[in-house]
Amino acid sequence: MIRPIRRLGWSLTLAFLAAACGSDNGGNTNIVKVDPTMSESAIASAFSGAAADSTLEMAAGTYHFTNSLNLSTKNGITVKGAGMTSTILDFAGQTTGADGVVQSVPSGQTVKVTFQDFAIKDTAGDGLKITGGNGVHVNRVAVSWPTRTQHGGYGIYPVQCKNVLVENSSADGASDTGIYVGQSDTIVVRNNVVTHNVSGIEIENSFNADVTGNDSNNNTAGVLVFDLPNLPQVGGHNVRVYNNQLRDNNTPNFGDPSGTVALLPAGTGGLVLSNTKVEVFGNTFSGNAAAGFAIASCFAAFSLQTCTTAPSGYNPFPSQVYVHDNTFTNNGANPLAHNTDQNHPSFQLAALLASGFSPSQGAPGWLDNHVSDVIYDGILGLGGSGNPFQICAKTNGSGHFANMHLDQFDAQAPNLNEILTFDESAYGCTLPALPAVPVPAL
Amino acid sequence: MSIVARWAMAGALLALAACGSKSSGTCTPRVPTDDTAPGTLAEWCQVELVQGDVSALAGDVVPFTLTTPLYSDGAIKRRTVRVPPGTAASYNDAGVLGFPDGTVFTKSFGFRADTRNTALPIHWIETRVEWRAAGAWNFMAYRWNDAGTEALQLPGGEVVSFSYVDVDGVAQDAHYLVPSRLQCEQCHSEGGAVAPIGPKARWLNTDVAYEGGTENQLAHWTRTGILSGAPDPADAPRLPVAADPDAGTVEQRARAYLEANCGFCHTPQGNARASGLYLRADVTDPDQLGVCKRPAAAGPGAGGRPFDVVPGAPEQSVIPYRMEATTPAVAMPQIGRSIVDAHGVALVNEWIAALPGSCL
Numbered sequence: 149m150i151r152p153i154r155r156l157g158w159s160l161t162l163a164f165l166a167a168a169c170g171s172d173n174g175g176n177t178n179i180v181k182v183d184p185t186m187s188e189s190a191i192a193s194a195f196s197g198a199a200a201d202s203t204l205e206m207a208a209g210t211y212h213f214t215n216s217l218n219l220s221t222k223n224g225i226t227v228k229g230a231g232m233t234s235t236i237l238d239f240a241g242q243t244t245g246a247d248g249v250v251q252s253v254p255s256g257q258t259v260k261v262t263f264q265d266f267a268i269k270d271t272a273g274d275g276l277k278i279t280g281g282n283g284v285h286v287n288r289v290a291v292s293w294p295t296r297t298q299h300g301g302y303g304i305y306p307v308q309c310k311n312v313l314v315e316n317s318s319a320d321g322a323s324d325t326g327i328y329v330g331q332s333d334t335i336v337v338r339n340n341v342v343t344h345n346v347s348g349i350e351i352e353n354s355f356n357a358d359v360t361g362n363d364s365n366n367n368t369a370g371v372l373v374f375d376l377p378n379l380p381q382v383g384g385h386n387v388r389v390y391n392n393q394l395r396d397n398n399t400p401n402f403g404d405p406s407g408t409v410a411l412l413p414a415g416t417g418g419l420v421l422s423n424t425k426v427e428v429f430g431n432t433f434s435g436n437a438a439a440g441f442a443i444a445s446c447f448a449a450f451s452l453q454t455c456t457t458a459p460s461g462y463n464p465f466p467s468q469v470y471v472h473d474n475t476f477t478n479n480g481a482n483p484l485a486h487n488t489d490q491n492h493p494s495f496q497l498a499a500l501l502a503s504g505f506s507p508s509q510g511a512p513g514w515l516d517n518h519v520s521d522v523i524y525d526g527i528l529g530l531g532g533s534g535n536p537f538q539i540c541a542k543t544n545g546s547g548h549f550a551n552m553h554l555d556q557f558d559a560q561a562p563n564l565n566e567i568l569t570f571d572e573s574a575y576g577c578t579l580p581a582l583p584a585v586p587v588p589a590l
Numbered sequence: 591m592s593i594v595a596r597w598a599m600a601g602a603l604l605a606l607a608a609c610g611s612k613s614s615g616t617c618t619p620r621v622p623t624d625d626t627a628p629g630t631l632a633e634w635c636q637v638e639l640v641q642g643d644v645s646a647l648a649g650d651v652v653p654f655t656l657t658t659p660l661y662s663d664g665a666i667k668r669r670t671v672r673v674p675p676g677t678a679a680s681y682n683d684a685g686v687l688g689f690p691d692g693t694v695f696t697k698s699f700g701f702r703a704d705t706r707n708t709a710l711p712i713h714w715i716e717t718r719v720e721w722r723a724a725g726a727w728n729f730m731a732y733r734w735n736d737a738g739t740e741a742l743q744l745p746g747g748e749v750v751s752f753s754y755v756d757v758d759g760v761a762q763d764a765h766y767l768v769p770s771r772l773q774c775e776q777c778h779s780e781g782g783a784v785a786p787i788g789p790k791a792r793w794l795n796t797d798v799a800y801e802g803g804t805e806n807q808l809a810h811w812t813r814t815g816i817l818s819g820a821p822d823p824a825d826a827p828r829l830p831v832a833a834d835p836d837a838g839t840v841e842q843r844a845r846a847y848l849e850a851n852c853g854f855c856h857t858p859q860g861n862a863r864a865s866g867l868y869l870r871a872d873v874t875d876p877d878q879l880g881v882c883k884r885p886a887a888a889g890p891g892a893g894g895r896p897f898d899v900v901p902g903a904p905e906q907s908v909i910p911y912r913m914e915a916t917t918p919a920v921a922m923p924q925i926g927r928s929i930v931d932a933h934g935v936a937l938v939n940e941w942i943a944a945l946p947g948s949c950l
Binding site: 187188189190191192193194195196197214215216218219220221242243244245246247250252254255256257271272273274279298299300301302305307308323324328330331376377378379380404405406407408450451452453454457458459 | 744745746747748749765767770771772773775776779780781782783784858859860861863864865866877882883884885886887888889890891892893894895896908917918919921924925928949950
């Protein structure tokens with residue numbers, strides 16, 4: 149006989165527990181109530197069978213899952229708990245399915261969805277993952293990993309979506325990014341709190357995003373705007389990062405060494421990589437020990453082969469990046485302070501920044517004994533000169549701009565202190581304000 | 591016809607052997623017209639237990655097999671299909687055959703306490719039913735009871751934990767997943783709609799031993815009238831039996847294995863489309879195949895390895911790392927496998943080891 153290891157205590161209930169109550173809920177005609185006394189299989193059945201325009205109401209309490217919880221891809225579903233601290237979906241016992249709550253919309257369909265007022269804890273992989281939605285609203289959802297030793301990659305993760313609003317939510321402890329919106333279009337990420345992630349918030353390979361009013365603290369890096377090669381959607385553009393708090397992002401990098409974010413030195417306030425049209429203004433960068441805000445090309449992070457073997461439309465150089473009217477306080481004091489593991493990829497860029505100190509042989513080194521607040525890798529490609537990509541930084545209070553000229557960097561004998569320049573006037577240009585992203589009609 | 595599909599793991603010839611007599615009983619196979627699933631497998635009237643094996647009911651229910659199946663914790667699998675009387679599936683080279691409304695597939699999953707000892711009974715875990723109605727495909731899993739006498743629908747799925755001895759004599763602890771309906775769709779999604787995965791010409795194009803003799807499946811389906819428009823099997827595409835060293839080159843077999851086990855999601859219209867890693871056997875772009883491609887959004891799943899495929903260096907490649915993993919955030923496929931398929935890993939490693947070039 150087959151020997152059972154353990155019997156999971158699920159009842160083989162076959163009744164449809166998804167009872168239609170018929171009461172009104174903002175136009176929804178169908179409310180399905182879920183409570184913690186139900187078996188996991190029954191809850192999964194309710195999620196899996198949810199009808200168009202229905203609301204799944206999850207009563208307060210802690211729900212325990214061993215499997216991913218997959219949501220129906222019918223249009224207009226709302227998944228609603230009783231509050232971020234009262235309805236808890238606990239995946240600490242997860243043995244199958246990579247992620248926590250998942251909605252995977254088949255390509256080509258238009259599906260709206262709302263997730264609100266609950267918490268997801270200790271998923272094996274990502275917390276809340278939505279692929280292919282159009283009209284995605286995440287409101288007051290908290291994702292964290294309080295007990296797992298290996299944390300999942302992403303907290304709140306819409307990918308290949310359109311019309312995304314993530315607000316009033318939190319992510320704590322993601323081993324990649326707390327709130328990550330990838331390969332999407334028309335995005336607002338506002339008023340969230342992200343802590344203890346490798347990257348707090350990331351807009352990656354996406355078009356038309358506003359990131360505002362967020363508090364990103366105690367991550368490895370506060371906010372990232374990336375355009376990476378090797379993905380189906382490239383050409384990230386039109387991203388505004390404004391009125392955010394980006395403070396004390398000094399958590400040592402615990403990302404998987406092969407992930408892109410593993411390259412980030414602890415102490416990074418923010419970074420633009422290879423995007424076009426990024427406006428960064430009204431933010432407060434404080435206490436980030438490696439650097440306040442950085443602007444870099446693909447070549448600063450990856451190999452020539454990786455940056456050039458990309459789909460057509462990929463531009464490895466950042467361009468039209470405008471960093472203005474931000475407040476910088478106490479950034480860049482010591483790039484190595486929180487990057488002590490020489491075997492982790494994050495050490496490389498930390499060491500690079502640190503090599504800009506200690507003036508020697510007449511080399512200037514960083515001004516005022518700290519890494520400048522807005523730093524640019526200065527990689528222009530063959531024959532480039534001047535400021536061909538329109539990188540502009542101005543009126544950032546006491547924050548200094550520096551061009552690192554990394555195309556002259558010698559990795560064998562780090563020489564940043566010899567190649568740095570502080571030509572603020574050459575980069576003090578003005579770019580047109582980017583248009584606001586309309587808050588998606590949800 | 592009393593024939594029972596029998597999958598020979600490494601055999602060049604897939605045998606569909608007769609396995610005792612059976613009755614057609616009194617029921618008539620169900621021809622579904624909507625997405626409603628009956629509560630019991632028996633109500634489909636498509637398969638029955640004959641001497642402990644889940645068998646196609648007599649009549650026009652057709653057992654079939656695929657050249658390279660998905661690895662499902664080493665489960666023994668039995669597949670059947672029935673198209674409504676008087677209808678036929680339409681042939682095409684590339685995709686799923688054009689099955690008509692009313693088509694019903696079953697796929698049953700079971701284990702022996704020791705896989706090597708075919709005298710032992712098969713403990714059936716579940717039978718999945720996939721049916722087409724009103725132009726759309728639907729799914730339901732039916733969970734067999736411990737006595738193996740009845741299977742009841744289980745729309746929310748279940749993890750079933752047990753131990754057994756695999757084909758190599760290795761004791762394995764399985765956390766076998768009976769998928770929820772949505773987890774069915776997670777893999778069965780293509781081009782904006784859910785669909786079968788296996789019944790494509792390239793997987794069906796192989797000889798099997800029917801009760802009346804050996805015959806190519808495409809030819810058999812054509813001769814019995816359930817498939818129309820198929821060319822001579824010699825002119826139809828075919829992917830090899832990945833497990834059979836004589837069935838093709840290492841590359842052909844590894845690519846067949848990757849399509850069968852990864853290509854349902856890792857395709858431009860599939861669930862893993864955002865990764866940019868596409869693993870169907872017809873992909874030729876090295877970047878899409880993962881060669882020197884940085885892993886995308888893998889989180890802890892990349893294991894510190896730099897690229898999905900590093901030519902000549904399987905030990906540095908992400909794909910075998912995820913194939914060798916069983917923890918949920920790392921393991922690939924994401925669902926449906928809790929045990930490492932050592933044969934699959936070895937084959938993919940052999941392919942990567944022989945690839946020329948290097949990553950910079």
